[in-house]
Amino acid sequence: MSSKNDMIKNIFCKFFKTKNIKNFDKLKMGQVKGWDSLGNLNFLLKLEEKFKIRFSIEQMSELKSIQGIKKVLIKK
Amino acid sequence: MTKSTNYIRIVGSSFLLPGNQCWSKFSKFGKYLFGEYGNFTNHIVKSKKNETLILVLSISDLISKINFSNSNTNLIFQGLVSQLRKRLNNSQKLTILALETFLDFSVVSMSKYRPKINLEISKLKKVFYQLSLKYSNFFIVDLDYEFSKHGFYNCLDQRNWYFAHCRYSLQGLNLISNSLKDILHRYYNTASKVLVLDCDNTLWGGVVGEEGLSGISLGEDGIGQAYSDFQTSIKRLSNEGVIIALSSKNNEQDVWNVFNKNTNMVLKKKDIINAKINWEEKFINIKKISKELSLGLNSFVFWDDNPIERQKVMINCPDVDVIDVPKNVYEWPNYLNRLYNFSKFYITEEDYKKKDQYKARSKFVSDQNKNRSNLNFLKKIKIRPKLLKLNKSNIKRASQLTMKTNQFNFRTKRYSETDIINTEKNKKKIIYLLHLKDIYADYGNIGMVIIELMDNNTAFLDTFLMSCRILGRNVEKWFISEIVKFCKNKKIKNIYIELIISCRNQVAKNFLNDSIFSEIKSFDFNGKLIKNKINKKKIFKIDVSKFSFNNKKMYE
Numbered sequence: 001m002s003s004k005n006d007m008i009k010n011i012f013c014k015f016f017k018t019k020n021i022k023n024f025d026k027l028k029m030g031q032v033k034g035w036d037s038l039g040n041l042n043f044l045l046k047l048e049e050k051f052k053i054r055f056s057i058e059q060m061s062e063l064k065s066i067q068g069i070k071k072v073l074i075k076k
Numbered sequence: 077m078t079k080s081t082n083y084i085r086i087v088g089s090s091f092l093l094p095g096n097q098c099w100s101k102f103s104k105f106g107k108y109l110f111g112e113y114g115n116f117t118n119h120i121v122k123s124k125k126n127e128t129l130i131l132v133l134s135i136s137d138l139i140s141k142i143n144f145s146n147s148n149t150n151l152i153f154q155g156l157v158s159q160l161r162k163r164l165n166n167s168q169k170l171t172i173l174a175l176e177t178f179l180d181f182s183v184v185s186m187s188k189y190r191p192k193i194n195l196e197i198s199k200l201k202k203v204f205y206q207l208s209l210k211y212s213n214f215f216i217v218d219l220d221y222e223f224s225k226h227g228f229y230n231c232l233d234q235r236n237w238y239f240a241h242c243r244y245s246l247q248g249l250n251l252i253s254n255s256l257k258d259i260l261h262r263y264y265n266t267a268s269k270v271l272v273l274d275c276d277n278t279l280w281g282g283v284v285g286e287e288g289l290s291g292i293s294l295g296e297d298g299i300g301q302a303y304s305d306f307q308t309s310i311k312r313l314s315n316e317g318v319i320i321a322l323s324s325k326n327n328e329q330d331v332w333n334v335f336n337k338n339t340n341m342v343l344k345k346k347d348i349i350n351a352k353i354n355w356e357e358k359f360i361n362i363k364k365i366s367k368e369l370s371l372g373l374n375s376f377v378f379w380d381d382n383p384i385e386r387q388k389v390m391i392n393c394p395d396v397d398v399i400d401v402p403k404n405v406y407e408w409p410n411y412l413n414r415l416y417n418f419s420k421f422y423i424t425e426e427d428y429k430k431k432d433q434y435k436a437r438s439k440f441v442s443d444q445n446k447n448r449s450n451l452n453f454l455k456k457i458k459i460r461p462k463l464l465k466l467n468k469s470n471i472k473r474a475s476q477l478t479m480k481t482n483q484f485n486f487r488t489k490r491y492s493e494t495d496i497i498n499t500e501k502n503k504k505k506i507i508y509l510l511h512l513k514d515i516y517a518d519y520g521n522i523g524m525v526i527i528e529l530m531d532n533n534t535a536f537l538d539t540f541l542m543s544c545r546i547l548g549r550n551v552e553k554w555f556i557s558e559i560v561k562f563c564k565n566k567k568i569k570n571i572y573i574e575l576i577i578s579c580r581n582q583v584a585k586n587f588l589n590d591s592i593f594s595e596i597k598s599f600d601f602n603g604k605l606i607k608n609k610i611n612k613k614k615i616f617k618i619d620v621s622k623f624s625f626n627n628k629k630m631y632e
Contacts, residue, residue, distance in 0.1 A: 015097075034095070041239075042096045045246045060239045 004074055008066070011050055015043050029064040040064060047073065082106030083127040089116040089137035090243040098246070098253040105260045113241065120159040128170040129163065130256055134243045135177040135197055149193070153200045157207075164211045168494035171211075172259055173204060174252055176219035176243075178228050212472075212493040215263075215421075217255045226251065258416060264490065266480040268397060268417040269371055271313060272362055274380035275324035275331050275353070279307060279343065281405070284330045295340025305409035307342035314347045317427030318418055319369065319434050322351040323361040323378075349434045358385055359392035368441060369434060370544040372482060372580055377417050381405075426473055426520050436517035437545045444548060455630055459514045459549050463558055466507040470521055471496050474509060477524045477541060482580040484552065484587070485541040486573060504529045505538065506562070510555055512546055522546050525559055530602060533569045540573065544583065550627065552587055556618075557625035564620050571618040572599050577611060588616055592623055 009024055016034050021027065029040050044063060048054055051073060055063065063069050084106050086092060086099070094110040102108040106128065111119040116137065123129045138156070139149050163171060177197045179186075186194070208214050223231040231248030244252065276283045280303050281293030293300040314320045320343070324331060331353050335345045350368060352361035358380070366373050373395040380386050381401060390398045402411050420427075440457075447453035466474060471493055478491040491499065499505050510523030523542035527535050537559070542552055563571055573593065575585060588595075593616040598607040608615050 038093070038095055042093055045093075045096070049246055054235075057235050057239050060235070 005070065007050070008047070008070060008073065011046060012043070012066070015046055025066055025070070027066045044069075083124070084108040084130060085111055085119075085123055085127045086130045086132070087111035087116060087119040087123075088113065088132040089134050090132075090237070091241040092132060092244075093240070093242050093249065096246075096249060098249045101253060101257050102260070105257075105264065117156055117159050120156075120163050123163055123167070125167045126169060127167075128172075128260075129167070130172045130174070132174045132252060133176070135175070135200075136179070136243070139193065149196060153196065157200070157203050160204075160207065164207060164214055168213060168498060170213050170215070170260075170263060170492075172215045172217060172256060174217040174219050174256060175201070175204065176223060176232075177201070178220060178223065178232065180228075215259050217252075217259060219252065219255070222251050222255050223248065262419065262421065263492070264479075266375075267420045268318075268377045269375040270319040270321055270365070270369065270377065271310065271418070272321045272323050272365065272376060272378045272396075273310070274358075274382065274385065275322060275326060275334075277381040278379065279303065280334065280338075284334055285326055289333055289337060292334065292338070294334075294338060299405055300340070302406040302408065304340055304342055306405070306412065309409045309412040311342050311347065313412070313418055314343075314431060315428070316418075316420075316423050317430035319349045319371070319431070320347055321365050321369075322348055322353060323358045323365070324351075324353045325355055325358070326353050328353040347431075349431065350438060357388065357392075359389045362389060362393055362396060368438065370437070370483070370547055374580075377415075379412075422472065424472060424476060426476070429518075429520060433517050433519055433545060436519075440514075440516050440548070451627075454549060457514045457516065457549075459512070459551060459631055461510060461512045461551050461554050461631055464509045464511050464521065466496070466500055466509065470509055473521050474507065474524055477509075477521070477543065478539060481541040481543055482578070483544040483583040484547060485539075485578075485581055486537065486584050487539060487576045488578050488581065489539055491539070499526060508558075508562075510542065510551070512549075512551060514549070519543075519546055523551075523555055525555070527559060527562065529566065529568070530572075532567065534572065534599075535563050535566070535568045535570075536572045536601065537574070547583065551631075553590070553625060554628070554631050556592070557623070557628065560618060560620055560623045560625075569620055571620060572601075573616040573618070574606065575614045575616065577613060585614075588614070592618055594619070 009021070012024070013019060013021065016032050016039070018032055021032075029035050029037070035043070040063075041060070044055055044060060047069065053073070055072070059072060063072060082105060084102060086102075086108060087110070091113045092110060099108065116131070116133065120129070120131065138152050160171075160173075179193065204216055208216050226247065231245055231251060232243055233245035233248065236242040236245065273279060276285075281299055282291055284292050293303060295301065295304045310320060322331070331351075332345065335341055335343070350365045352364060354361070362373070362376060362378065366376065373393050376393075376396045378386070378389050378396050378398045379401060380389075386398050386400070389396055397417055399415070402408060444450065444453055464470065474496050475491050475493045478489065482488065496507070500507055506527045506529070508525050508527075509521040510525075511521050512519045512523075522545070524539060525537060526539040528538045529535050542555065560571065573588070575581070575588060577585065595608075596615050596617050598605050599615060599617070606615060
């Protein structure tokens, strides 16, 4: 499970070009530069590609925090 | 003199997800920006003259969803074509249309009732293709063709459409951006020129030195047919002007025996422009071929079934494009057919002649090496250069020369066809092409100069280049003497030459060692001071009154 956690963090940092994020698990859309609604959509597509999963249209609109994303990804 | 930023506007009939990483590869071609989503046709009207325009069009965004084929659809199509025409008439910059026309209906309805709309779409496509033939700066990416290779359902995405008005999946977006990148890359960079091949287990199955002439696998059914088809693909490239060379660890006679005696050989000995069949390392042979053909290693592609040989070439000749060949030989013919390295927008007359010209070059080099006096040898071979004015028939070649020539090219300034046409309109810029023939061949147009008349006393060589395949004949000296003659007639006193040092134009740099050129520190270019920069550029001057050329008669 922790490897999946690390993977999400790595993808996130690379995607939004950030380093040294504190309280990663508590991050929400809007708190990192570039993580707006379009950035969120592109990030979710990246996660789909990396984890070989597909979010439902409802999940695409609801997933706007690391906690929410982790919940879905770790369950899958 | 400074390179201006290239702006690329990307406009989609559906939302293209700006910021997605698939688009980041465009940054190497310029500054890219996305048109606001909505009103696709309007964006074509508003596009700026000096921007490259990329249009990504899904036909579903244009047609009525209830009654597909109606007069309204026709009007929309006509409106689109008319706006596109306006853009193409107004802008000399590149315009690329990526078009997808997939309609998702049952096979039954598409068999009889729906084809009416398909006919309309086909007509529209036909008009686009006619425009692409008329305008040299307009290109079409057929997304139907690209998507069909991977499956439409994998490339289109209904969820993304209803969630974000984007018609494509990530895979679809990647395919679109990669196709567009390929077009842009080829527009600004030339295709590879030389294909170096191994022989055993590459041109035929088996090792001729061990299994003998009759033991190798070639032609007939099964895998032998795959080797034959691979040779057919190579032959097609050869006919289109790609130089075919061999680098094989073998006994030379064994290889030529296969070429001469095996009736299933599609490739003939005459198709091979240079061959190094010996027990030397292949990277050494490739370097020798490069030297003999006067072609840089970065225009070479290497194909060998053996991964160890490939690895060695990769390490020792990093500029050579080493193909990671598919494991199965039956995949090779198609793989080579679609290989990006050799794909071009056009095959010109010069391309068709190229094989013979490089053969002539090899013969020239070998005869030159046999002759003790180079001057006597050059006198014997009846070199006949002449200058030609730019005209409709040689514009394409003029652009091609600026795009392809690297070694004897002083500024490596690239010109598209439209750039050439625009330059010609400027009365202060005079363009000449250099045509050459000798007893070995008619080489066609192999050099080009753009003389910029700065004021009554001075001229500047905006472009001065010659194809490397005719070097060694001292034609470069004749060429410069003709430029001086032209300037003298215009009462020009000084000609300025700028050498912008690239990693590939050492030959041009060496030419400037001639005493006719004197290096200077700077000169005034239309009010701007152009200075020498260590390791980047050098400025030279020719004093027209002091110029002399002794061997002129040799070229008459």
